[in-house]
Amino acid sequence: MKNLKRLLLISLFFISLSCSVTKHQKKGTVLPEKFNYETEFTTIQTVMIIPSKINGISKNFIFDTGAQFSAIHRDSTIGSLINVGGVSERSIKAGSEIVESFKIGSVEFLGTIAVNFDMTGLKEQIPNFGGIIGQPIIEKANWLIDYPNKKLCITNKKLTDNTFKKIKLKSKDGTPYTNISISGTEYNVVIDFGSGFELTIPSGSKLAEKLLNEYDFEDDEQEIYSIGGLQMITQKVGVVPLVKLGDMEFENVSTKISVQDELSIGIGFFKNCIIYIDNQENSYKIKQ
Known part of the structure; x- marks a missing residue:
C-alpha cells in the first residue's frame, strides 16, 4: 500500500548540551501566579495544534x-548552535534562544528556552505555523485535555477526581x-503527543517480530517530517x-512498525479519552 500523504512525526531529543536537559527545561516563570485558562484546539492527523502568541505575535504551535x-x-x-536529533535518527545543527514571552490565552510563560531552525515541511501543512510546544513550557502547568471535544484547560489547580485513573510514569x-502490556508482556513506552500514530514500534525489535507473526501488516510508503x-x-x-495501560484496555490500536529508537504511544492512542497532565504530582491521569 502506498500512501503519499504527509505524516506528522516531529518529536525532538537533544544529542549534546553544555549542561543537563532538565536544568534547561526549568528555566523561566509563569504569570499570573494563579491561573485557569480554557480554550479549544484543532488537530492535524490527531496531533494537537494550539493557538499561541510568541513575543506578541500570533502563531499556531504543535x-x-x-x-x-x-x-x-x-x-x-x-x-x-547545538545538535538536535529526532525519531528518524537524523540530526541537525539548530540555534538556541530564550523566548521572552510565550502566551496561551491569559497564561504567559516568561524566559523559557527553545531551539530554532527551518521547519520547511511542517509550515506547509499548518497555517500560520510557529513551532513546537515542548517540555520547558509543558512542565510549568497542568494540562487537562478533553480530546474528543477538542477542549484544553491550562491551570495550576487540581482538576481531576476519582473518575480518572493514574498511570505509572517515569521521566528521563x-x-x-x-508501561503498556501486549499479549501479557509489559513494554516501556514514550508518551509522545507529537506523533501522528497511536502506537509506533521500532523495526527489528522483538515486539515487531512477534506482531508481524501474529497479525496482518501491510507495507506503507509515507512522506514524514522529522529533524532534517x-x-x-x-x-x-x-x-x-x-493494548493494556494499567487496568485500562484499548482495543483495535492502529500500529506502525518503523525505523526509530523507541516504542511510543501518540496522542491518537487516547483519542477517546480525557487526559490530565499533572506536573505538580508528576503524573498522567486518564478518563476513558
Missing part, C-alpha cells in the same frame, strides 16, 4: 510531550515514559486488537 525543548520555526538560525530528561525535513520511508501498518 503540542509535543516528547519534545525535550520547545522549537521555533525560523528561516535561519539564531543564537548558539523531562520526557515521560510509562521531509523524507520518504517504508513502514508496516496494521491493527493490534488489544
